[in-house]
Amino acid sequence: MKKHLLPILFACSLPAAVTAQQQDSLVLRRIADEVLTHSTAYENLRILTKTIGGRLAGSPQMVKAEQWGVKALQAAGADTVYLQECKVPHWVRGEREEARIISNRRDAVPPLNVLALGNSVGTGKAGITAPVLEVASFEDLEAKKDQVKGKIVFYNYHFKPTFIKTFYSYGDAVKYRGQGASKAARYGAVAVIVRSMSHAADNHPHTGAMGYDPAYPKIPAVAIGLEDADRLSHRVKDDASAKVFLRTNCQMLADTIGHNVIAELRGSKYPDQYLTVGGHLDSWDINEGAHDDGAGCVQSIEVLRAFKAAGIKPTRTLRVVLFANEENGTRGGRKYAEEAKARKEKHIMALESDAGGFTPRGFTTTMDDAKKALLYSWKPLFAPYGIYDFEEEGGGVDVGQLAALLGTPIAELSPDSQRYFDIHHAASDVFESVNKRELELGAFGMAGFIYLTDLYF
Amino acid sequence: MKKHLLPILFACSLPAAVTAQQQDSLVLRRIADEVLTHSTAYENLRILTKTIGGRLAGSPQMVKAEQWGVKALQAAGADTVYLQECKVPHWVRGEREEARIISNRRDAVPPLNVLALGNSVGTGKAGITAPVLEVASFEDLEAKKDQVKGKIVFYNYHFKPTFIKTFYSYGDAVKYRGQGASKAARYGAVAVIVRSMSHAADNHPHTGAMGYDPAYPKIPAVAIGLEDADRLSHRVKDDASAKVFLRTNCQMLADTIGHNVIAELRGSKYPDQYLTVGGHLDSWDINEGAHDDGAGCVQSIEVLRAFKAAGIKPTRTLRVVLFANEENGTRGGRKYAEEAKARKEKHIMALESDAGGFTPRGFTTTMDDAKKALLYSWKPLFAPYGIYDFEEEGGGVDVGQLAALLGTPIAELSPDSQRYFDIHHAASDVFESVNKRELELGAFGMAGFIYLTDLYF
Structure with a gap:
């Protein structure tokens, strides 16, 4: 656009009586x-x-x-x-976080771009390899609670696009980051992966604070970006042999x-x-x-x-x-x-x-x-x-x-x-x-x- | 920030009489x-x-x-x-636009990042080499009109930061892009360089339409980015031997x-x-x-x-x-x-x-x-x-x-x-x-x- 506009003037001559608001x-x-x-x-x-x-x-x-x-x-x-x-x-996050899909299939699977959630425990040096249970929400987790034991629970809750102020989308979704680990640990999960709380058109994972409910074991929690979340979701639906290997080295000092x-x-x-x-x-x-x-x-x-x-x-x-x-x-x-x-x-x-x-x-x-x-x-x-x-x-x-x-x-x-x-x-x-x-x-x-x-x- | 907000609900049950605005x-x-x-x-x-x-x-x-x-x-x-x-x-812009400061001094001068203004004539293949006359405004040009002949006029008018809506800054500054060439040609300038109309914290030159007043010769017009504009301004003040070489190949078909x-x-x-x-x-x-x-x-x-x-x-x-x-x-x-x-x-x-x-x-x-x-x-x-x-x-x-x-x-x-x-x-x-x-x-x-x-x- 090339429009030509006249400048407006901010300085103006004042009448004798200037109001407080003026x-x-x-x-x-x-x-x-x-x-x-x-x-x-x-x-x-x-x-x-x-x-x-x-x-x-x-x-x-x-x-x-x-x-x-x-x-x-x-x-x-x-x-x-x-x-x-x-x-x-x-x-502290520690060095070298990694996650990848392990499968009997021969097609190449690039690593998942992963970030441990803040305050999370790590996986230990050997890492964790386990099948993945995808859930859409806490309600879905409850419905599938009998399948959770020994699995990595994957919270694939989508950031809602219809809120105008994005803080409402955040308020709606952030509970999966904050409470997801303990809710899954309650039913025997070994780790959780959380879909990032973001509208971004890229694959950056988004970290952030999480907390543990002292009633349940502390299990590792990580975030992945939106593209990886979609990829993981497709893979676990398509490929019965798919597991995820996860290694994080974070710890609370x-x-x-x-x-x-x-x-x-x-x-x-x-x-x-x-x-x-x-x-x-x-x-x-x-x-x-x-x-x-x-x-x-x-x-x-x-x-x-x-x-x-x-x-x-x-x-x-x-x-x-x-x-x-x-x-x-x-x-x-x-x-x-x-x-x-x-x-x-x-x-x-x-x-x-x-x-x-x-x-x-x-x-x-x-x-x-x-x-x-x-x-x-x-x-x-x-x-x-x-x-x-x-x-x-x-x-x-x-x-x-x-x-x-x-x-x-x-x-x-x-x-x-x-x-x-x-x-x-x-x-x-x-x-x-x-x-x-x-x-x-x-x-x-x-x-x-x-x-x-x-x-x- | 990590605040937790409750989602607001947009769907609501409607009373029997719904107003037009509802x-x-x-x-x-x-x-x-x-x-x-x-x-x-x-x-x-x-x-x-x-x-x-x-x-x-x-x-x-x-x-x-x-x-x-x-x-x-x-x-x-x-x-x-x-x-x-x-x-x-x-x-058409044609290929390879270039501009650089030519000087008797031995210190290295990197080329100016330059863009011909839209509708401008080109310099011809040989380019133009001429001393630079910097002006702050059209008023300044008038005051220096006796020095313009044979020079490249450099409009170094700054985009005003104090307008809240930036279109007012544009409206205030764009006349140098639109009319600067002919106003300088009137007094014998051989080309014009315009400081870009931008608040950017980078050095991109910003092109845009210009026009010629048929009363005066058509001379080439180009834009340079803000860093180059500052650099050029300092150089012509510090270095009496400084000239600018300018070559553009644009033409109106x-x-x-x-x-x-x-x-x-x-x-x-x-x-x-x-x-x-x-x-x-x-x-x-x-x-x-x-x-x-x-x-x-x-x-x-x-x-x-x-x-x-x-x-x-x-x-x-x-x-x-x-x-x-x-x-x-x-x-x-x-x-x-x-x-x-x-x-x-x-x-x-x-x-x-x-x-x-x-x-x-x-x-x-x-x-x-x-x-x-x-x-x-x-x-x-x-x-x-x-x-x-x-x-x-x-x-x-x-x-x-x-x-x-x-x-x-x-x-x-x-x-x-x-x-x-x-x-x-x-x-x-x-x-x-x-x-x-x-x-x-x-x-x-x-x-x-x-x-x-x-x-x-």
Whole structure:
């Protein structure tokens, strides 16, 4: 397309009496100009993803990421930056995961592209070879429970395409990843393979946290990509001799020490009241954690930088928190909330970004109706930025701990979700999948939200 | 992030009296389910982009694309498919474009990555070597007009980052591509180099149409990418001996014959009234034309397919038009409108998709206030799909011809614009840059829009 459009003008001459909302609108425009012109979010993300990469809790990269966080927050202009120690789980993948279809048939079967699920036990060095029982759902598992013993159960539950926001597809499907192993172990399964929770048109397996029900044996759990899932499904239907050989070397070690990285911009009027904005510093080990959640970290840092650069002084203390461990434990968020409670801190608002660095569309929140009414009154302020969706209940997992312990109003940035589960927890969550302007618009949205919260909450 | 959300339910039991809008809402949901579950848009796009590729008017690929369009529309279930002949321009790039900085200094200077602008003349086989005069704008050119003679003028106008919708940045900057050559030729320039109209974080040059003012000599015009533009700018400031060697082999040949590809789904009640939905089949030669405008073509085809598959029979005749030539002539749109006028056809609505296959956000329109009021009353129907932005004046370039000749109400799908100018008219506009669900949601939006138009316009 080649259309020629006239620029619209944002600066306009003001009537003598400027309403509060007009005034707010000008401040938001000032923040947007600052972020879209001078943001360091994208360059910060490049450094985090390309020089450190995947940074699971307990890994050497975790330590490097904490050091990066301290430096980046200092460079953004924080008054103070400090580490808050917390225990984190220490799961390691180990080397060389493999899976392949074993068959009496002579046709070549390429290996399955496999990833152990986070927190899973490994198969042991010898691996596991067993026939495969495909199930479509937990109901199907129940119906086939007499066939499970000695088998590898293959959860081939399809990610639903008809939800508009893909987080609903995730919410619908993720139980097979989280609980599938124990439910199958109950009936004697020796391992589980889970179809990845994704709409992707590729074959990347998507990892993610799982947990064990202590009532049943711990069996290995892995994910495979969508093409491999279809291939495996066809094979086990066509070929009665087909088994799967599976070898993973992952294990859960003893807890270790990690840190929430915290920066403050001291409040001008109420320094003992807090506005928290954050993302989680940890990521899965097999990618760069660019969208999940490098994006949320650098956007949170950008909120502080943009406030300083645009000369906006919050009346409350702004806290940027890079949470230590979300992916396989939520230990960072829990520690932060516990400390806040122990110190009897007064928290006004906690805002998280942990749904990808895509174009912002709104905020999900958990707060009382009076505060929601205030929030909705800001809609005209955000509409020019394509941010319009404020109604959904939510808030992030890390700041959710603060809501649970202190009743703090919480919110989470809600970006466009269409591409998120293409890359979520897969090797494809890399810096190149993040768009600079989309990332920056999200940072602007967060800064604007915090600015208004400070003014009206 | 790992949050667990409950699925929302779309099917609900209906009260005895169902309002019209509730009824419409159910039909839209039916269309969305059909598109998100069974769409052929993405696979159609793969075939168009990967087996045909770039398809500039007059090229052999144009003919192949027309044949593809006929087949795809027949497969979608059209009642009739036919070709509408029209004259199209025939510009050819020729082989081996090159540009490099020539200097007395001994430091190595890598070649500039260059693309001739569409419709430009070439340099001749010997190429052009001349000193470079950088200008920031047309105003700057005027101020330096005495220095222009014998020089290559380098328009280093930066794409503005502060517009939220990137089409405004484009509207602001594209005049340097469109008119820059003649404005510089007026003062004796021998060629122009234009900084690409893009926010991209890469070095792809972005081509696009330019035109000549017959009052001045035709001089060659090329685009360079953003990194090369910065490099060239630094070099001409630092190095008084720097010149640029430029060679392009493009030329405008005599007009040739192309075709609008048109399919109809016959109206059940008013077959002589028309609802047009379309995109343009031509693309630039140096990419796959995936977003621009393969996406618009396959989305338009999908509207027809989804109507058929979901059992929706429009009362007016639905016309899907794959316009022959938009990029360097708008001949397809003009021909379609001229024929419609000559046949005294009654056109109720014409909807275009030519702003990329990204997540849909709304529609731009040109229509009278009464129709706009109707349109705005549909907002609650589209809100669940993230489509909320209906206020902007607009409508596409191709359907704009129908508005101009017949006064037809027109509209254009308005997708998220953040990534569009990263790939627009550059080698990076390939199939892989299109997301399946984003493409499908756009097709749904168009189908829903046409459905409601047929009902209420």
